[in-house]
Structure formats: structure tokens, C-alpha cells
Amino acid sequence: MPEFDLGELGWNPELADNLEPNDLPLGSAGFAGAASSKRLVPGRVAAAHRGAFDVWTATGAVRSRLPGRLMHEGLDVAVGDWVGLLDGLIRAVLPRRSAIVRNVASNQHRLTSGQTLAANVDVAFVVSSLGPDLEPRRIERYLVTIWESGASPEIVLTKADRLDDPWPLAAEMEAVALGVPVHVVSAVTGQGCDALRARIAPGTTAVLLGSSGVGKSTLVNRWLGDEVMATRETREDDDEGRHTTTVRQLLTL
Template sequence: MTVHHPQVPAWGTAAPAAPRGTRLGRVVRVDRGLLTLATAEGPVRLPPDPRLHEDGPPAVGDWVAVTGERVAQVLPRQSALTRTVAGRTSAAQVLAANVDLVLVVDTLVEHARLRRIERFLAMAWGSGAVPLVVLTKADACADVRSAVEQVAEDAVGVAVLAVSAHTGAGLDELRARLAPGTTCAVVGPSGVGKSTLLNALAGRDAAATTEVRGDGRGRHTTTAAQLHVLPGGALLVDTPGLRELELADDEGLDAAFADVTALLTGCRFRDCAHAGEPGCALAAAIDDGRLDPARYRAWRKLRTEAETTELRRADRVAARRQREKAWGRAVARSRGTSRPR
């Protein structure tokens, strides 16, 4: 497969100025400890300065300053699509940086999984970009209109499109939303057709795909995020399918659950925990049918997860500071005993 790397002119006016004495590059791919960059001179593959990893490694979409044959600096991000890495850790992983639009992809082969879409929308809103829900494999759905309406009712303030890479249905409407010079990221679970969608938009085999399984779902194929240039001039980051998504923080919850958070001001008590207290506006909304109990439970679950992640992160930082202090005291004692008396 031929890998197409974008050149600087394809980025439009989004490119920042490089610091004096450096060259500007944009991260196209990260693998094997090396960064593939698009630069004015063409694609290059360079190692990052080890010190860059102290605040997290560079991510696809990052603008970087290059000095000599090394990436010396990651320039300030305008947005960052972030999750907590899988496992019992609070470490945050940036999937894509400097993104304008996030395509939250799910499939119409089965019933739309609203709780899963809500989780990805919270991550998308929290990135600082604008989300758009894309429902793939519309040709395999008996009632596309009803499926779209169901998702749209839950995805408050977000456009929902149904597309088919097989028939081409909906692709022109999606292309119209991918403005030249903007950076879009595709996110979603494994097997929902993200790579197939990318290939349809690119008009070529930009990403590897595999045969569809008996249940109508594809297999996970993308193993590393990569930035591609689409024919219309938009840039698209294809991210690996996420088997597990834990939010890095609660930044996007208010936007993803705008209908829920709008009700909170109606609670009788400011410190209402929204767990059945007297005068809770959410409980009243559930009772009179304005709020779906399943959506309420999803909101509480994600909020609890985000709070737990924040606590773990705070504990991790505190433990690291304690280790640094202990090391400093040990070094001081060592130096003290080594001095002549």
C-alpha cells in the first residue's frame, strides 16, 4: 500500500509560525519511537527529543519545531482528543491533536448503541473540537430514518449522518462538511467501518481493511493513528478502534449531556447529589417522562468515572512528588556524609 503524506500547502492557514531557528513540521504518524512528519521539504522520519515525553509524547496532528535532525518542541495545541489509557492507570493518551471536527462513527448493522455513542461524544466535546455522528453501513439497515432519529434525539446539538461506503449514500453530504484545510479525526470502536469510510472519502485504499464477519461487522485493522489528505483538501486522522474508552476528564460531559445538565439548576438544594434526594430536578424529570432513565444512568456513570480518574491522577502526582522529595533527601544525606568533617 502506498502511503500518502501531506505537504505543508495542504494545511491552508492552520499552520502556526515556527520558532526562530527551527523548521515547522506536522506529525503524520507515530511508530517505533519515531515521528513521521510532513514538512515544506517533504516527508521526514525523525526521533523526538527524549525530554518531550515528560509531558506526554507527541501525537498525530501536533505541530512541531525541528532542529537539525530532531524534533525539539511540540507547539501549543488548539485541541486534543484525549482518553485515559486502558488498564488501572490515570495516564492520559492523546489520540489526535489540533483537530477541528471529530467524526464519531458507529454502525447501523445492529441497533445503534446509544450509550457507546454518548461516551465518544463526551470525549469529542472535551477535545475542543466539534463532533459529528456518522452511522455507517446504511445499506444494511431496514429503517435508516428511524435509526438516525433515535440517535439524533440522544446526541443533543450534534448532526447525525447515515452513510454507505458500498452504495455511496450520504457520502456527498459528509464531504460537504469536510472543509478544505480543516483537520478531522475519525473515532469509534473496532469493526464499525472507519477505515472503509476513510477509503471511500479518499477515493483510494488509504487504510487497510478486512472482510466482514458473519454478524456484518468488520475486524479491527488500524493499529496506529495516521493523518491523510482527502481530495477536497481536508485532512483526516484515522485512529485505531477503541475496545475500551475511559474519559480522561469531565470536560465534555456538560455538552454531551446538555439536556441533563440543563435540568440541574432546578434542584432544590445546591449540593444535590442527584441520587434520589427530595427536590431533585432529575428525579422529577424522570418521573414525568422528560428524561430517559437510561440516559440519566449513563450520565451518572460517566461522571463517576471521570471523578475517579481525576482522583487517581491526583494520587499519582502526589506519589511522584513524594518519591522526588525522598530522592532529594537521600541525595542530600549522601552529599552530607561524603563531605570531610
């Protein structure tokens, strides 16, 4: 089972300090009957499934879940969270430095509740293709969500190979989002891909947000050098067609 360098995943002394108070006493041990405690094992949530989570620890990946009590209490666990494990169960979620939350309607009265999409994100890339999907209002909504989360937003315009001159559209985005970096890339030709990858420094967590079919998975696959994320063909005239489902998964570059 492969091990993980927690430092490369973003583990730091502040997180370690937050884990210490959560040490759980487990009674006595040893011939002297001295009190002992079993420390929580730190890990980072890499993927969420129905009722289960893949957690990366220093000794490898663990399939974990919440104890019944915490599940009943509705403890919020998201991809990117740092957690404390004990006997294979998630016993604590450490304080987040950022959280990207989407409001969702909860009933017919249009009440909304927050759904955490990703936690402890440093950089959030808003991805849109250079085509019909390029809607400034939609990008503005993404930017508001990211600013509220505590992460830093950047705009990524994909499929630059479709246009002879993508820069006028990039200039429009720069005018809409003053001060937000705008990147023009093509996963087909490689334009801008390496420079964008360089924006993700060691120990940094980045997330790609955007509509289905804009090229998020294709971009990640190019960075990884392998077909890790499933992709589907889309129609060039409107970017519609068969798309992959929404994926929230932690990957190492």
C-alpha cells in the same frame, strides 16, 4: 520527495508566532563573527511509530524522533501535532488548539493516565454501523470525550445499505445527542459519502473515532479513491470478525 502546502494542512500566523520564540541560537557564523540562529522548521506529525514520527514539512516528509532529553522527560507528541524540527529532530511541540485524550488504566490500583489520540482536530466523527454496534451509551461517551477536547462532534451511521429504512435509528441518535449532526452513509452505494466529505473544509482536520469493523477505513478509502487503509470482512449479524488494528495516521483528501 513530494512537498506539502502547510496552509492546506492548517498552518496559520498564530502557529508561526508560537514557533518564533523557539528559535535556537547556534553560536556565531560568518567572517564578521556575528551571532546567528538556525530557525526551527515547522511540520505536522502524520504518523507515530515506536520512538519515531513521520512529519510533513514544506519540503517533504521527514522521519524524525525526539532528542534523548525530551524523550526522557516524556514529551507528549501525537498525530496532528505541529512541531519544530532542528537537524531532523523534534525540538518543540507547538500549543494545541484541541486534543482528543483517552484515559487508560496505568496499574493494578486502577489509576488512570491520559493518552493523546489526536491533536489539533477541528471535527471529530463518531462512527457506528447501523446494526449491533449501535449503542447510544457508547456514543455518549465518545461525545463527552470530544466536547472536552475542544473539537466539534458529529455522528456518522454507516452501512445504511443493510437496512430498508435506516432513518428511525438516525432519529434515535438525534434524540440522544441533541444539536449534534447525524449522518447516514453507505460506502457500498455511496449514500451520504460526498455530503460527509464536504463537511471537511480546506485546512480543516477531521478524525474518525469508533469501534473496529464499523467502516471507518472503507469510508476513507472511498474518499481517497484507493485502497489506502486496510480493511477486513466482518460478520453481518454482529459486526465481529477479523478487524484491522487501531490506526492513527494523517491523510490528505
